[in-house]
Structures are given as C-alpha cells and as structure tokens.
Amino acid sequence: MHKTADEALGWAMPEKEWFKKVMQDSEDAYLFVSRGHVIEDVAGSFSALLKLSRQELVGASLADFDVLRSDFLERYRRVVERGGGPGSERDGIYLDRLNHLRWKYHDTDRGYIVAKASRINTDLEAEEAIVDQLADALPMMVAYVDKHWRFVFNNKAYEEFVGLSRRELYQKPVSSVVSAESFRKLVPRFMKALNGERVDYEDQLTLADGRLIYIRVSYIPDYIGDEVVGFYAVIDDVSEYNALINLLKDIHAGVNRTDISPREMINHLLSDSLEYLSQDIAIVSRVEGEQYTVIWSESRGDGVAPGATFPLGDTYCRLTLDEDDVFHTVRAGRDARFTGHPCYERFGLETYIGAPVRVNGAVWGTVNFSSARSRSKPFTDMEVELVRLVVSAVARIISHAEYLEKIQRERDEMTARARQDQLTGLPNRAYLDDYVGALINSPDARNGGICLAVIDIDHFNPPHSRGL
Numbered sequence: 001m002h003k004t005a006d007e008a009l010g011w012a013m014p015e016k017e018w019f020k021k022v023m024q025d026s027e028d029a030y031l032f033v034s035r036g037h038v039i040e041d042v043a044g045s046f047s048a049l050l051k052l053s054r055q056e057l058v059g060a061s062l063a064d065f066d067v068l069r070s071d072f073l074e075r076y077r078r079v080v081e082r083g084g085g086p087g088s089e090r091d092g093i094y095l096d097r098l099n100h101l102r103w104k105y106h107d108t109d110r111g112y113i114v115a116k117a118s119r120i121n122t123d124l125e126a127e128e129a130i131v132d133q134l135a136d137a138l139p140m141m142v143a144y145v146d147k148h149w150r151f152v153f154n155n156k157a158y159e160e161f162v163g164l165s166r167r168e169l170y171q172k173p174v175s176s177v178v179s180a181e182s183f184r185k186l187v188p189r190f191m192k193a194l195n196g197e198r199v200d201y202e203d204q205l206t207l208a209d210g211r212l213i214y215i216r217v218s219y220i221p222d223y224i225g226d227e228v229v230g231f232y233a234v235i236d237d238v239s240e241y242n243a244l245i246n247l248l249k250d251i252h253a254g255v256n257r258t259d260i261s262p263r264e265m266i267n268h269l270l271s272d273s274l275e276y277l278s279q280d281i282a283i284v285s286r287v288e289g290e291q292y293t294v295i296w297s298e299s300r301g302d303g304v305a306p307g308a309t310f311p312l313g314d315t316y317c318r319l320t321l322d323e324d325d326v327f328h329t330v331r332a333g334r335d336a337r338f339t340g341h342p343c344y345e346r347f348g349l350e351t352y353i354g355a356p357v358r359v360n361g362a363v364w365g366t367v368n369f370s371s372a373r374s375r376s377k378p379f380t381d382m383e384v385e386l387v388r389l390v391v392s393a394v395a396r397i398i399s400h401a402e403y404l405e406k407i408q409r410e411r412d413e414m415t416a417r418a419r420q421d422q423l424t425g426l427p428n429r430a431y432l433d434d435y436v437g438a439l440i441n442s443p444d445a446r447n448g449g450i451c452l453a454v455i456d457i458d459h460f461n462p463p464h465s466r467g468l
Contacts, residue, residue, distance in 0.1 A: 050068075103115060145231055149174050263402040353368065
C-alpha cells in the first residue's frame with residue numbers, strides 16, 4: 001500500500017531518495033531548496049503545476065521565476081531565518097491566488113527547505129470565487145496590499161478606476177498608481193496599518209495619470225497568527241461628491257456675494273466646474289454677430305487667454321447656439337455633428353459641453369468646458385443640469401454687473417452735471433469748492449503753499465445769449 005506524498009515525506013526526516021519511487025503519481029510538486037535559495041532537486045507534478053521543466057528548475061534560483069517570486073520568496077526566507085529544531089514554527093504556508101497554488105514549506109535537518117505546491121482544492125477555489133464575485137459586485141473599491149506595499153488583490157471597481165486589470169496590478173507597488181507627493185502622504189498610514197492599527201481617513205490625492213481625486217478610505221489589518229501580513233483597503237471615490245458641493249457653494253456665492261468682484265466669482269465657478277466635470281479648459285465668451293471673444297477663462301495647462309477672438313463659425317459654440325441648450329460630446333472625432341469642424345482640426349478637442357448665456361432675454365455669449373482627452377463615460381443628466389445652473393449663475397453675475405455699471409454711469413453723469421453751470425457749461429461753485437479742497441490737501445500745498453486768484457466779471461453775457 002502506497003503512502004501519500006505527505007506521509008512519505010514525513011515532514012520531519014525526509015530523504016531525497018524517496019521521491020524517485022513515491023512521487024511518480026503525485027499531483028503535488030516538491031522543490032528541495034538550499035538555504036542559498038538554489039533549487040537542488042524537484043519531484044512530483046512540477047511540470048504541470050509550475051509550467052517549468054526539470055532542466056529549467058534544478059540549479060536555478062527561486063528569484064529566476066515569476067511563479068516563485070514575491071510572497072513565496074518572502075515566506076521561504078522567513079522559514080530559513082527562524083531555524084532551530086523541528087516544529088511548526090519552522091513551517092510556512094502561502095496561498096498564491098494568481099496561480100491557484102497552495103504552497104507549504106518545511107525547514108529540514110538536512111540543510112534544505114522542502115516546498116510543496118498543491119492545486120487549490122475545488123472547495124477552496126469555489127469559496128474564493130464567491131468572495132471575488134462579492135467583491136466585484138461592491139460599488140466601492142477593494143484592494144489587498146501586502147507588507148511590502150504591493151497589490152495582491154483588487155476588485156473590479158478598483159481595476160476600472162485605475163485602468164489596469166487584476167493581473168496587471170498583481171505585485172505592482174502602490175507607488176506606481178499615485179504621484180510621488182501623494183505616495184508620501186500614504187506612507188505613514190500604511191505603516192500604522194501594518195502595525196496592526198485600523199486607519200480611516202479622507203484626503204485628496206493625485207493619481208499617476210494626473211487625475212485629482214478625493215477618497216474616503218479604511219485600512220483593515222490582516223493577521224496570520226499574531227503577525228500582520230498586509231491590509232485590506234476599502235476605498236470610496238468621493239471626488240464627484242466633493243466637487244459637487246464646492247460647485248454648489250460657488251453657484252450660491254455667485255448670485256449672493258457682494259464682497260468679491262464679478263471676475264473672482266466667475267473664476268471660482270469655472271475652476272470648480274473644471275474639477276467636477278474633469279475637463280481642462282473653461283471659457284465664458286461674448287458673442288457679437290459672428291465674432292467670438294474670450295472674456296474669462298480657466299485652464300489646467302495651456303488654455304486660451306482672455307481677449308482672444310475667433311470667427312464664431314470656427315468654434316464649437318456655433319453648434320451650441322444652434323442647439324440653444326446644453327450641447328455636449330465625449331468623442332468629437334467620432335461624432336458626426338463635429339466631422340470636419342475647424343475647432344476640431346485646430347485644437348483637437350475631443351470632449352465638450354457648453355450652453356448659451358442669455359442676459360435680459362438676448363444671447364450674450366456662451367459658457368463651455370472642453371478637453372483634448374475623451375471622457376470614458378458620457379455626461380450624466382446631473383452634470384448637464386449642473387452646467388445649466390452654472391450658466392444661470394454666470395448670466396446672473398453678468399446681468400448684475402451690467403446693472404451696477406449702468407447705475408455708476410448715471411451717478412457719474414449726475415455728479416458731473418451738479419458741478420457744472422447750466423448756462424455757460426463752465427465749472428460752478430460746487431466744483432470750485434471740491435477743487436480748492438483737493439488743492440489744500442495736496443502735498444504741493446503742504447510743502448510750498450498755493451496761490452488763489454478770484455476774478456469777478458460783471459455784465460457777462462455768454463456768446464449764445466447775445467441778441468436775447
């Protein structure tokens with residue numbers, strides 16, 4: 001009666017000769033590894049499980065093969081470092097989910113480590129598949145990060161967020177998906193989690209592709225025994241929510257604040273709208289006839305300076321005015337409405353959303369947001385409605401500014417008339433009082449004095465009064 005592979009191995013006093021007889025029909029793979037990480041011998045189904053031949057394996061280092069790198073090598077080193085006599089503290093177990101292998105290794109008294117690879121059993125594999133499906137069904141992002149700050153598992157939401165597949169993310173360092181500055185902010189939080197502390201925070205980070213995000217995160221330590229071997233990261237992208245709140249605040253401020261100028265109000269609106277819509281260029285334009293003039297602009301990078309003018313027909317805003325409503329696209333190069341358009345030919349703007357600005361019932365200009373990048377998703381109904389709100393706020397600011405300008409002009413005209421003689425058109429006594437007061441308070445008067453001459457003219461008749 002044949003013993004099982006484990007029984008034959010004994011895990012306490014293995015002899016390397018046993019594998020020649022016993023391992024021929026084993027479904028597991030065995031590696032005999034020296035303390036210098038060199039594979040001395042192999043047995044069992046190593047070819048089927050590891051996709052490597054005896055010639056490739058024997059004499060090679062563990063670090064030579066992807067299937068034996070990362071956590072496998074780390075757990076192996078841990079077993080070597082523990083040393084001592086036989087016992088469970090010298091054993092190690094590692095679950096390689098990517099390759100569907102369960103590794104078990106034992107430090108022998110013969111100067112080498114025996115590493116056994118088994119196919120993950122059907123029950124465990126089915127259980128993990130269910131867990132993966134549940135993780136993929138979650139709306140929030142889930143990632144598992146090991147003690148070396150590398151990804152081991154990511155759910156579908158995280159894959160879609162960073163634009164990389166689970167296999168592409170596997171064993172990638174977290175530093176590869178965020179900017180250097182943002183990674184520095186994560187380091188102390190990672191260290192807390194790997195020290196066994198649950199970490200909860202909200203922060204603004206920049207991804208490696210330049211996207212600015214707001215996230216709400218929980219790090220939950222993962223233990224094997226008393227040792228933290230990694231942590232789960234549960235991540236909510238609250239960028240849209242935060243940007244929406246800021247935008248609504250600016251819309252409210254834009255129609256209610258009196259302590260900042262119209263230019264500042266509109267610049268705040270444009271800046272927050274860019275962030276919320278994930279666009280690069282924001283413009284408020286004035287349209288007069290067939291001339292398009294940039295009045296206000298905000299941009300991430302190269303933009304269009306205020307004062308720049310274009311023929312209206314060379315801008316996407318011509319299409320917006322024809323539509324007379326919010327007009328948008330996320331891939332202009334494939335949109336028949338934009339085929340051959342001069343603006344696309346000149347600037348290559350793939351994404352655009354804009355709407356007309358009406359002041360006192362007449363078209364004043366447009367508000368638009370654009371980018372040379374294509375958006376991954378179409379604009380939502382909420383985004384379209386918020387553009388309408390932004391346009392309404394801009395129209396209100398412009399209308400109010402024009403009203404104040406009109407009042408100021410009328411006040412200036414009334415002041416000028418009050419300081420002028422109605423008969424002769426010459427400055428009157430009120431003007432003289434103001435002028436003399438200004439002279440007296442001037443630095444010249446304080447330093448050197450002034451001289452005032454008064455001439456009284458009797459029987460003065462202005463030219464236009466003769467003959468009356």
